[in-house]
Amino acid sequence: MSDASQSMPYTANIPAFMPTLRQLMRCTQAFERYSGVHIKQLGLTESQFDVVATLGNTPGMTCKELGERTLITKGTLTGVLDRMEARGLITRRADTVDARRMHIALTAAGQAMFEEVFPAHLKYLQRAFGRMDPTELDRLRDGLTTLKDAFDLELAR
Numbered sequence: 101m102s103d104a105s106q107s108m109p110y111t112a113n114i115p116a117f118m119p120t121l122r123q124l125m126r127c128t129q130a131f132e133r134y135s136g137v138h139i140k141q142l143g144l145t146e147s148q149f150d151v152v153a154t155l156g157n158t159p160g161m162t163c164k165e166l167g168e169r170t171l172i173t174k175g176t177l178t179g180v181l182d183r184m185e186a187r188g189l190i191t192r193r194a195d196t197v198d199a200r201r202m203h204i205a206l207t208a209a210g211q212a213m214f215e216e217v218f219p220a221h222l223k224y225l226q227r228a229f230g231r232m233d234p235t236e237l238d239r240l241r242d243g244l245t246t247l248k249d250a251f252d253l254e255l256a257r
Contacts, residue, residue, distance in 0.1 A: 124247075125176045138224045147172050147180045149217065152189065152206065156214030160205025162195055189213060 132146070133186045139149045155161070163181075168172050181204065184190045189210035195201035206214060229237065 134222070134228060135225065138221060139217075142220065144213075144217065145180070147176060148189075149221070150217075151152055151180060151184060151204075152210060152214050153218055153221075155190070155204065155206045156211065156218055160191075160203050163192075163202040164202055166204050185212070 105143040136146055139146050142149070144152065147170075150172055151166065154166060154169050161169070163177070169178070172180060173188050179194065181190060185192060188207055191205050191207055193200050232240070
C-alpha cells in the first residue's frame with residue numbers, strides 16, 4: 101500500500117447500521133456509568149447487585165439458572181458468589197433435585213438488602229428514565245425488542 105492509502109480513513113462500504121450500533125454502545129456505557137455510581141453507594145458491586153436483584157423475592161435457583169438470568173459470565177459468577185457468601189448474603193447448598201447442582205438463595209440478610217437496595221435503585225433510575233414520556237419508552241422498548249429478536253433469529257440459523 102502507498103503511504104497515502106494508509107493515512108486515509110476507511111469509509112467505503114460502511115454499513116447503514118453503524119451509527120445505530122455506536123449509539124447503542126454509548127447508551128450502554130452511559131447507563132453503566134450512571135447506574136454503577138449508585139450501586140457502589142449502596143455498598144455493592146454491579147455483579148453483586150445483579151445477583152441480589154435476581155434472587156430477591158424468590159426461593160432461589162440453581163447456579164446455572166442464576167447465570168442465565170444475570171449479566172454475569174460463568175467465570176466471574178463463582179467469585180461473586182464466594183464474596184457474597186462470605187458477607188452472609190447468600191447460601192449455597194446441593195440442589196434437592198440433583199445433588200450435582202448448587203442451589204443459591206438469599207439469606208435473611210440478603211433478602212433485607214434486596215428490600216432496601218432494589219426500590220432505592222429503581223427510584224434512582226427513574227430520575228433518568230423519567231426524562232422520557234411513556235410513548236417514547238414504548239417505542240424504544242419495541243425497537244430494542246426488534247433488534248434483540250433479529251440477533252436471536254440469526255443465532256438460530
